[in-house]
Amino acid sequence: MDFYRYHGLGNDYLVMDPNKTQINLTPDAIRAICTAHFGEGSDGILYGPFESDGTLTFHIYNPDGGEAEKSGNGVRIFTRYLIDAGYRKIGEPFEIVTKGGVVRCLVIDKETHLQIEMGTATFPMAPAIEVDGVTYQTTCVSMGNPHCVIPVDDVTAELAKQIGPQIENHSLFPNRTNMQILKVLDRQNIQIEIWERGAGYTLASGSSSCAAAAAARKLGLVDEQVTVHMAGGTLQIKIGDDYGIEMIGPVAAVSSGNFAEEFVRTFDQPHAVGYLSK
Numbered sequence: 001m002d003f004y005r006y007h008g009l010g011n012d013y014l015v016m017d018p019n020k021t022q023i024n025l026t027p028d029a030i031r032a033i034c035t036a037h038f039g040e041g042s043d044g045i046l047y048g049p050f051e052s053d054g055t056l057t058f059h060i061y062n063p064d065g066g067e068a069e070k071s072g073n074g075v076r077i078f079t080r081y082l083i084d085a086g087y088r089k090i091g092e093p094f095e096i097v098t099k100g101g102v103v104r105c106l107v108i109d110k111e112t113h114l115q116i117e118m119g120t121a122t123f124p125m126a127p128a129i130e131v132d133g134v135t136y137q138t139t140c141v142s143m144g145n146p147h148c149v150i151p152v153d154d155v156t157a158e159l160a161k162q163i164g165p166q167i168e169n170h171s172l173f174p175n176r177t178n179m180q181i182l183k184v185l186d187r188q189n190i191q192i193e194i195w196e197r198g199a200g201y202t203l204a205s206g207s208s209s210c211a212a213a214a215a216a217r218k219l220g221l222v223d224e225q226v227t228v229h230m231a232g233g234t235l236q237i238k239i240g241d242d243y244g245i246e247m248i249g250p251v252a253a254v255s256s257g258n259f260a261e262e263f264v265r266t267f268d269q270p271h272a273v274g275y276l277s278k
């Protein structure tokens with residue numbers, strides 16, 4: 001098979017395994033594949049596994065053709081693929097090296113309970129940022145990939161879509177950023193809407209959940225265990241005293257398939273079919 005489709009709470013990825021497909025994943029090819037209507041459509045591509053000297057790694061590609069350092073749903077989905085494809089076993093912990101650091105994975109139930117130690121959250125800055133005449137107080141968080149968390153009174157998809165592109169591309173973030181608008185519901189529950197770097201509005205994001213929970217903890221607004229409510233569903237996040245973050249959530253398998261030869265031929269003609277990031 002050329003691809004295996006999974007989603008984590010509506011954040012959907014295609015897993016492509018270099019041991020099973022020979023497609024050259026150029027940025028144009030990634031944009032073509034991820035573009036809805038013209039291609040398969042997805043929130044990104046997970047390309048791997050690559051294993052040497054006991055190190056297991058994979059690539060996380062955004063729909064705009066760029067590569068992300070880390071992804072929470074991406075790690076859970078890739079972990080599920082490793083189980084499904086027989087590379088790893090349920091109940092046996094293992095490590096994956098991402099460009100954003102090492103993550104530790106344990107599958108208790110491959111559909112409902114994938115447990116990931118996501119690394120330590122750090123807080124590089126907390127600038128006030130003006131968008132459309134409104135000044136937002138932010139807490140920036142690195143989970144290995146960059147996040148900008150913004151507490152607001154009303155968490156809506158409309159607001160995320162309105163300010164997300166401007167925050168993503170703000171001059172404070174030369175490498176661009178993911179953005180979350182955040183409402184603390186109580187000390188164990190937060191609600192977020194997400195604008196992802198290189199992907200746009202998504203229904204859920206694992207690293208965004210970790211970043212938002214870490215920011216809320218840093219602000220003294222939540223306890224150690226937090227349920228993150230998103231448009232696509234909920235994730236359980238544990239924030240240690242040292243801001244080491246653990247995430248527990250589900251993964252659903254959807255389909256697998258092969259790309260048509262005529263579609264693969266269009267990867268060299270990016271202007272032929274309007275490959276735009278959504």
Ligand SMILES: N[C@@H](CCC[C@H](N)C(=O)O)C(=O)O
Pocket residue numbers: 011060062067068069070071072073074145146178196197198199202204205206207208
């Ligand atoms: N959906 C992911 C995040 C994917 C990477 C992100 N767009 C980035 O560029 O950092 C998640 O679940 O964490």
